[in-house]
Amino acid sequence: MVELRQLEYFVAVAEERHFTRAARRVRVAQSGLSASIRSLEKELGAPLFVRSTRRVDLTDAGHALLAEARHALSTVDAAKEAVAAVQGLLRGTLAIGTLQCLGGLDLIGLLVAFRTAHPGVEVRLRQGGSPELIDRVRAGDLDVAFVSEPPGGTPGIVYRTLLRQPMILACATDHPLAGRDRVALTELAEETFVDFPPGWVTRDLTDRALAGVGVPRRVALEVNEVMTLLDLVGHGMGVALVPQDFVHKPTTARFVPLAEPAPDWCTATAIAADRRPNAAARALLSHRALVPTPAG
Numbered sequence: 001m002v003e004l005r006q007l008e009y010f011v012a013v014a015e016e017r018h019f020t021r022a023a024r025r026v027r028v029a030q031s032g033l034s035a036s037i038r039s040l041e042k043e044l045g046a047p048l049f050v051r052s053t054r055r056v057d058l059t060d061a062g063h064a065l066l067a068e069a070r071h072a073l074s075t076v077d078a079a080k081e082a083v084a085a086v087q088g089l090l091r092g093t094l095a096i097g098t099l100q101c102l103g104g105l106d107l108i109g110l111l112v113a114f115r116t117a118h119p120g121v122e123v124r125l126r127q128g129g130s131p132e133l134i135d136r137v138r139a140g141d142l143d144v145a146f147v148s149e150p151p152g153g154t155p156g157i158v159y160r161t162l163l164r165q166p167m168i169l170a171c172a173t174d175h176p177l178a179g180r181d182r183v184a185l186t187e188l189a190e191e192t193f194v195d196f197p198p199g200w201v202t203r204d205l206t207d208r209a210l211a212g213v214g215v216p217r218r219v220a221l222e223v224n225e226v227m228t229l230l231d232l233v234g235h236g237m238g239v240a241l242v243p244q245d246f247v248h249k250p251t252t253a254r255f256v257p258l259a260e261p262a263p264d265w266c267t268a269t270a271i272a273a274d275r276r277p278n279a280a281a282r283a284l285l286s287h288r289a290l291v292p293t294p295a296g
Contacts, residue, residue, distance in 0.1 A: 001043070002040065002044070004072070005036065006036050006039065006040040006043075007073055009022065009026055010037060010048065010069055011069050011073060012025050012033075013033070014069075015141055017056055018055055019034060019056065046059070047059050048065060070140045074278075077092055092122070092278060092279065092280050093122045093123075093124065094114075094123050094278070095141065096124065096125050096126070096144055097126050097127075097128060097133035097137065098126075098128075098146045099127070099129070099146060100225070100226055101243075105146065105162060105163070105290075107146065110290070111123060114287065117283075118280065118283060121280045126142065129200055130148045130150070130201050133147050137157060137270050137271060137272055138157060138272055140275070144270065144271050144285065146162075146269060146270075147268060147269075148201030148202065148265060149201065149266040149268035149270075151204065156273050158270070159270055160268055161268045162267045163267045164265075165243055165244040165264065165266075166257070166262045166264055166265070167202070167205060167241045167243060167258060167264070167265055168242060168244050168246075169188075169239060169255065169256040170233045170239060170240045170242045170246065171239045171253065171254055172233065172236040172254065173234075174236065175239065175254065177239075178256065181256075182256070182258065182259045184258070184259040185209060185213045185215060185259070185262075189215045189217075191218075192220045192239070193218060193220065193221075193238050194219070194221045194232045194238040194240045195219045195222060195229070197224065201265070202241070205241070205263040206263070209261070212261065227251075229242070230249060230251040234252035241263070
C-alpha cells in the first residue's frame with residue numbers, strides 16, 4: 001500500500017531533482033529517502049526516476065504520478081488546516097517565489113512579520129524571473145509568487161496588482177538624451193538596447209510599446225540580472241526602458257521620464273486559478289503590506 005510519506009518523499013525528489021537536497025528538505029537521511037522511493041517504485045511496478053550522477057529526472061510514470069501525489073498531499077494538508085483552524089493555529093508549508101526587484105514592497109519585512117505571527121508555518125523562498133515563477137505557480141511548486149504582471153494575463157493564473165508604475169529611460173550620463181526633461185519613444189529609433197530575454201515582462205512591455213509607435217529596435221545585449229543591465233547602461237553600452245523604481249538603485253545610469261504613451265510596469269501576486277490557496281497563503285495574501293498601493 002502506498003503511504004503518504006512515500007508520496008511526500010517522491011514529490012520532494014521530483015521538485016528538487018536531487019536526492020541529497022530532497023532528503024535535506026524533508027529532514028530524513030538520504031539512505032532512508034532512497035529506500036522509500038525504491039519501495040514506492042516496487043509497489044507501483046514502474047521506475048519513477050532516471051538517475052544520473054548530477055541529477056534525477058522523472059520518467060513518464062513519474063510525471064503521471066506527480067500531479068496525483070500533489071493532489072493527495074494537498075488534500076491531507078487541507079484536512080490538517082481545518083483541524084488547526086478549530087484550535088486557532090496555523091501550520092503547514094508556504095512556498096513563495098519572488099523577483100529580485102519588487103519595487104514598493106518590503107518582502108523581507110513581510111516575511112519576518114509573517115513568521116512572527118505564524119511560527120508554525122515553514123516558509124520556503126525561491127527567486128527567479130517572472131516566466132519561471134509563473135510556471136511554478138501553475139505547476140503547484142509555489143503557493144504564491146510576486147512577479148511582473150504580464151500584459152494580457154496568463155492562462156491558469158490569477159493576478160492581483162500591488163503597484164503600477166511607469167517605465168522610464170535609462171541611459172549613460174553623457175548620452176545626448178540624458179539632460180532631457182522627457183523623451184518620446186519615437187526618439188529611440190536609432191538606439192542600441194540592453195534588455196532582458198524575450199518572455200520577461202519588461203522586455204515584452206518595451207517591445208510592445210516601441211512597436212506601437214512604429215519604432216524598430218536592436219537589442220544587442222541580453223542579460224538576466226538587474227544590476228548587470230544598469231552597469232552596461234551606465235557604461236554607455238546601450239539604453240533600456242526600466243520601471244521607475246530603478247531610480248533608487250546604486251548606479252551611474254541617468255533616468256529620464258518618457259512622454260506618452262509610456263508603458264506601465266505592474267508588480268502583482270500570482271496564484272493558480274484552479275486551486276484554492278492553502279491557509280498559509282491566504283494569511284500572507286491578507287497581510288496589510290499587500291494592500292494595493294497607487295504609484296508614487
